[in-house]
Amino acid sequence: xxxxxxxxxxxxxxxxxxxxxxxxxxxxxxxxxxxxxxxxxxxxxxxxxxxxxxxxxxxxxxxxxxxxxxxxxxxxxxxxxxxxxxxxxxxxxxxxxxxxxxxxxxxxxxxxxxxxxxxxxxxxxxxxxxxxxxxxxxxxxxxxxxxxxxxx
Numbered sequence: 587x588x589x590x591x592x593x594x595x596x597x598x599x600x601x602x603x604x605x606x607x608x609x610x611x612x613x614x615x616x617x618x619x620x621x622x623x624x625x626x627x628x629x630x631x632x633x634x635x636x637x638x639x640x641x642x643x644x645x646x647x648x649x650x651x652x653x654x655x656x657x658x659x660x661x662x663x664x665x666x667x668x669x670x671x672x673x674x675x676x677x678x679x680x681x682x683x684x685x686x687x688x689x690x691x692x693x694x695x696x697x698x699x700x701x702x703x704x705x706x707x708x709x710x711x712x713x714x715x716x717x718x719x720x721x722x723x724x725x726x727x728x729x730x731x732x733x734x735x736x737x738x
Contacts, residue, residue: 588669591630593621596653599633599661604684605729606666607675611684622646633665662736676733677720680713687711687720695719 589609592600594616603610611630613621618639625632625648632643632650643650651668653661680687690712696704699719711720 587672587675589628589630590665591621591625591628591632593632593634593636593639595635596633596661598658599653599665601681602658602662602732603665604679604681605677606671606733607678608669608671609679609684618642622648625650631669659732659736666736671737677711677726677729680716680718682718683713683716685713685715687713687718690719 587608589611590600590603591611591613592603593613597612597614600610600612611624611628613624616624618636621632621639622643624630625643626646632639632648633653634640634643634650635653635656637652637654640650640652651665653664655661678686688711690710692704692708692710695710695712699707699710699721703721703723707721707723709722712718713720
């Protein structure tokens, strides 16, 4: 599966690519030369709003996507038109640190999630790297709705 590297202007795009199941690094506080090196070394597709960075990536033979508009749905549609997601990978990555998340027994999250969430939910997922816990709350349905919209 394709791996992405989103530049500093695209944190929200990076989060949504992770929601779709894509391995997506976020180039926070990196100089352009570091971004280009990382993309090349790790075989990542660079996603940027910076026309000059995009041109430099292309001159180096790197795969890159230029997103000149600041419209999330438009940006996502452009990316997935070239790199369609695998539906079974939805919400398999941590939206914060990009690591894979794993299902965790309900009993193991008691006291680590709000009590109401614990009572209402049966399934939980955990990021072993940053410790974030996920569950299928109302936000999950909102995310699915957005994903369905951009996949049309």
